[in-house]
Amino acid sequence: MKNNKESNWYSILFDKKIRHMNSKSSQNNWVNYILLLATLISVFTTVGIIVILVSDSIHFFAEVSIIEFLTGIKWNPLIEPNKSYGVLPLVAGTMMITLGSALIAIPVGLGSAIYLTEYSSTRFRKIIKPIMEILAGIPTVVYGYFALTFITPQILEPIFPQIQTFNALSASIAVGIMILPMVISLSEDALNSVPESIRQGAYAMGSTRFEVASKVMVPSALSGIVSSFILAISRAIGETMIVAIAAGMRPQLTANFLKPVQTMTGYIVQVSLGDTPVGSLEYYSIFAVGLLLFLLTLSLNIISQWILMKYREVYH
Amino acid sequence: MSDLHKRRKRTDKIFKVVFLIFIGLALVVLAALIFDIFSKGFIMMDWGFFTNFDSRFPEKAGIKAGLFGTLYVIGLMIPITFITGTATAIYLEEYAPKNKLTDLIKLNIANLAGIPSIIYGMLGLAVFVRTLGLGRSVLAGSLTLSLLVLPVVIVSAQEALRSVPKSLRNASYGLGANHWQTVYKVVLPSALPSIMTGFILAISRAIGETAPLIMMGALTFVMFTPQGIMDSFTVMPIQIFNWTSLPKTEYELVAASGSVVLLLILFALNGLATFIRYKFSRD
Numbered sequence: 066m067k068n069n070k071e072s073n074w075y076s077i078l079f080d081k082k083i084r085h086m087n088s089k090s091s092q093n094n095w096v097n098y099i100l101l102l103a104t105l106i107s108v109f110t111t112v113g114i115i116v117i118l119v120s121d122s123i124h125f126f127a128e129v130s131i132i133e134f135l136t137g138i139k140w141n142p143l144i145e146p147n148k149s150y151g152v153l154p155l156v157a158g159t160m161m162i163t164l165g166s167a168l169i170a171i172p173v174g175l176g177s178a179i180y181l182t183e184y185s186s187t188r189f190r191k192i193i194k195p196i197m198e199i200l201a202g203i204p205t206v207v208y209g210y211f212a213l214t215f216i217t218p219q220i221l222e223p224i225f226p227q228i229q230t231f232n233a234l235s236a237s238i239a240v241g242i243m244i245l246p247m248v249i250s251l252s253e254d255a256l257n258s259v260p261e262s263i264r265q266g267a268y269a270m271g272s273t274r275f276e277v278a279s280k281v282m283v284p285s286a287l288s289g290i291v292s293s294f295i296l297a298i299s300r301a302i303g304e305t306m307i308v309a310i311a312a313g314m315r316p317q318l319t320a321n322f323l324k325p326v327q328t329m330t331g332y333i334v335q336v337s338l339g340d341t342p343v344g345s346l347e348y349y350s351i352f353a354v355g356l357l358l359f360l361l362t363l364s365l366n367i368i369s370q371w372i373l374m375k376y377r378e379v380y381h
Numbered sequence: 382m383s384d385l386h387k388r389r390k391r392t393d394k395i396f397k398v399v400f401l402i403f404i405g406l407a408l409v410v411l412a413a414l415i416f417d418i419f420s421k422g423f424i425m426m427d428w429g430f431f432t433n434f435d436s437r438f439p440e441k442a443g444i445k446a447g448l449f450g451t452l453y454v455i456g457l458m459i460p461i462t463f464i465t466g467t468a469t470a471i472y473l474e475e476y477a478p479k480n481k482l483t484d485l486i487k488l489n490i491a492n493l494a495g496i497p498s499i500i501y502g503m504l505g506l507a508v509f510v511r512t513l514g515l516g517r518s519v520l521a522g523s524l525t526l527s528l529l530v531l532p533v534v535i536v537s538a539q540e541a542l543r544s545v546p547k548s549l550r551n552a553s554y555g556l557g558a559n560h561w562q563t564v565y566k567v568v569l570p571s572a573l574p575s576i577m578t579g580f581i582l583a584i585s586r587a588i589g590e591t592a593p594l595i596m597m598g599a600l601t602f603v604m605f606t607p608q609g610i611m612d613s614f615t616v617m618p619i620q621i622f623n624w625t626s627l628p629k630t631e632y633e634l635v636a637a638s639g640s641v642v643l644l645l646i647l648f649a650l651n652g653l654a655t656f657i658r659y660k661f662s663r664d
Binding site: 096103104107108113114118121177179193196198200202204206207208214215249274278302303309330333334337351352355362363366370 | 400406464468495531535561588591636
């Protein structure tokens, strides 16, 4: 009975076939355990993140009600008096940056991916790929610097003279550029996974390249393309250094892209740069904001995976 | 009919140009960024920039502390991440049974890759800095960055292992090797160049990371190089961030100099990864 029980949990974690082989070699046995131990680190990371965000947020929500936190329109946690903890200005700031960057990265990214799969020569593609990898490898702090010292004064100020030094627009543009390589490469992968026979069939009907792309390729690869958009949006929501440098540190409810805003991530950085005493309400507030950020990005990632699984066209 | 034909041709041409402009836009931005940073970056860069610590005078400010800090943190991170990342990939590809639990672990790793880096910083602060009592040390920074890049390393190593031809394994089993011998002496060496390529790209991501290290409490103004893994530290991107936030305009040029150094290191790593991929590609 005991033996049976043991083999049951064992077979959950290790392949039956290997178990059979293990009986001949004890070396395989400890290898299994060591590898499993390494794998468990990833599991503990997730558990750790959830435990920490929730347990430290509880201290915050003991003093500020969840309703006040989620519906309040004034975020003023650092300066006495009149402290208030309504997270909406931070959420609005994040949404502005996300929307702005998505408006840039999604059309440009999809268009570029279509060009690379449908119009471009192989040689052009071979040149573009490494360049996109360079773009993807530029640190966000450099993008932030570029937004603050180039995009705002050189590009935006001549067009919008009333623009402020720190503004949501320059940060949106920089975040859009940062997520662009991701949209291009994931959309391209999705387009490339459509079977060649479907594409050739469309060309055989006399379609132009644009018709093949817009009426056959993109609809066939739609799940992959949409999931790449969602992943990119989730990345934009979590982006920290660009907004910390270029968007300013002023939490306010505005729809004006020429003014400074503060995002959820920007607030967390601001607090961790200052000397907030551990255990104070300000200290715990970053965990509450972090928890909201985590839930937001996690649900987007799950939606993206769900779309991929649910709507993936299976070709044989 | 002919009119329709002409219109369709024209739409096709127009969109070709539009899409080309889109790609061109990305290239122009990249060119502008590199030109802007390199043209500003060399104005104030001299040998002193590499041998001086940070300073309240822009002309004396140097990146030595960040350079050594990055070297220590990344140097310590490399073995930790490589061993755990490869081991996890081997378990998932070679040993894990096909069941719900394994699927859950894989889903978990995919989701970890999408969590904002600043949240890893909060994890590092709470677990390594406070609970384990490592303080704001090089070790705590390395462990935090390890957890951050681990999902990327695991996924790319999994792909590398999966791409090893089945015939190689069968040949190994045919010669009487057991499972671990096959994995360790046949599959792993064959997948190593691919694993290295993904790993180097992950390292270069870690070098550029700022937010999680600020979050776990790495310092911004440092006048020393770390002597051991329990010392406090700063890294290059944090120094650059600090310089961008200073009011004196000369610091804008200092920040550009720092960015040049950072970018050159990343380009070199990127080139190394591309070289390995090209050299060992199985065509």
